[in-house]
Amino acid sequence: MTVMQVKAAYSQSWHDFYQNPVLNTPPVAEPLPVFQRRVHEALQALIGRHREGKILLVAHAGVIRMSLNHLLGFPLERTFRIAVPYACMSRIGYHGNDHRSPSLLSHAAGPIP
Secondary structure (H helix, E strand, O other): OOHHHHHHHOHHHHHHHHHOOOOOOOOOOOOHHHHHHHHHHHHHHHHHHOOOOOOOOOOOHHHHHHHHHHHHOOOHHHHHHOOOOOOEEEEEEEOOOOOOOEEEEEEEEOOOO
16 A cells, blocks of 8 residues: 555544654554564674674664664654655664664765765
8 A cells, every 4th residue: 555545544643643653553453562572682782793893774764763773862753753755764872882872973865875
């Protein structure tokens, strides 16, 4: 189904989800807190395996939002305030070697430099 077909077929669920995605899980979808935990655990494992190098993570918008949510420490309720357009590139950097102080260096659509 296209996005427009989903909106038309499930208009109330669509509306409810975007009003409060934490409390309004669409039918047969993974609850947002469960998805958040799964992405956070995978991201921490990835960072743990590559502490000395750079990581390129190619993912869909939901994983990008949850990664930014985790690394920048903002509430789950605000995750969908981040626009993640097609071909978006987000760049995170760390200060120091402890990987405890991430910063969003850039977040924009466009070609990879």
